[in-house]
Amino acid sequence: MRFRNPLASARNHGAAGGGVEHWWAQRFSAIVMLALSIWVVYAIASIVGASYSEASAFLSRPFNAALGILFIATSLYHSRLGLQVVIEDYIHHRGLEIALILLVKLAALVGGVLAVVAILNIAFGA
Amino acid sequence: MATDNRPLSPHLQVYRPQLTSVLSISHRISGVINSVGLVAVVLWVLALASGPESYAQFIAIAGHPVAVIAMLAWTVSLFYHLLNGIRHLLWDAGWLLDLKGAYASGYAVVAGAAILTAFSWWEVLA
Numbered sequence: 001m002r003f004r005n006p007l008a009s010a011r012n013h014g015a016a017g018g019g020v021e022h023w024w025a026q027r028f029s030a031i032v033m034l035a036l037s038i039w040v041v042y043a044i045a046s047i048v049g050a051s052y053s054e055a056s057a058f059l060s061r062p063f064n065a066a067l068g069i070l071f072i073a074t075s076l077y078h079s080r081l082g083l084q085v086v087i088e089d090y091i092h093h094r095g096l097e098i099a100l101i102l103l104v105k106l107a108a109l110v111g112g113v114l115a116v117v118a119i120l121n122i123a124f125g126a
Numbered sequence: 127m128a129t130d131n132r133p134l135s136p137h138l139q140v141y142r143p144q145l146t147s148v149l150s151i152s153h154r155i156s157g158v159i160n161s162v163g164l165v166a167v168v169l170w171v172l173a174l175a176s177g178p179e180s181y182a183q184f185i186a187i188a189g190h191p192v193a194v195i196a197m198l199a200w201t202v203s204l205f206y207h208l209l210n211g212i213r214h215l216l217w218d219a220g221w222l223l224d225l226k227g228a229y230a231s232g233y234a235v236v237a238g239a240a241i242l243t244a245f246s247w248w249e250v251l252a
Contacts, residue, residue, distance in 0.1 A: 027218060030211050037208065048250055052178045059174065072167065079161040086154060111168045118175035 022081060029078035036074065039067045056122050065123035072115045080108035145232050153210050159203040166200075201246060206239040 012020075046058050058064055083104045091097040141147075173184035187193060213231045216222050222231050 052181045055174055079164055082157045115168045115171045118171040121175040
């Protein structure tokens with residue numbers, strides 16, 4: 001005897017009603033960062049101890065600016081996905097839980113836009 | 127039926143910590159620490175885009191002992207999360223899921239994070 005509703009089987013979301021896309025997004029962003037980590041090591045090695053002009057010259061190269069934007073965007077996305085799970089697991093007050101998740105999403109979005117505009121600013125020497 | 131006070135498994139207060147469980151919660155904790163570190167990365171890019179004075183200010187703050195300790199903690203946390211993240215991806219692919227594989231990869235991750243942290247700080251300070 002099957003106790004599962006046929007519609008539930010068709011949607012295939014399980015008891016939580018979702019999460020598959022979140023799971024894949026977390027893995028996909030992890031793999032993207034893994035590939036970018038080679039550039040990150042190179043970037044940190046170039047930036048540590050660099051003067052203002054050396055650091056801006058580094059980030060104004062198109063390749064470095066592009067990978068820098070890609071890395072910040074991917075890591076903020078991965079970070080907000082991870083923090084969402086931590087909040088969902090440990091915050092047992094539904095209202096606070098939703099508020100914190102929205103706050104994390106907003107912070108990641110604002111931080112990302114700020115960083116991308118800053119990198120473009122450095123790259124185009126505005 | 128009252129279900130609020132039923133004991134939950136695993137009952138963490140009486141459960142002996144094991145390498146696998148400690149590394150599991152450490153992955154979460156390091157993820158949260160890395161998220162805090164991302165805020166500093168965004169601030170660094172903003173400081174660089176804002177000109178030499180704000181960049182010099184950022185570098186001065188980064189030289190404070192508290193900031194140096196935070197950066198050391200971030201280095202450990204980053205390398206641990208990176209290596210243990212690879213371990214998680216391998217598990218997702220179905221590898222190392224037996225007890226022996228989980229323990230061997232666990233020790234490898236701890237040793238790898240320690241070696242990479244020591245190597246990077248030695249490179250920076252030397």
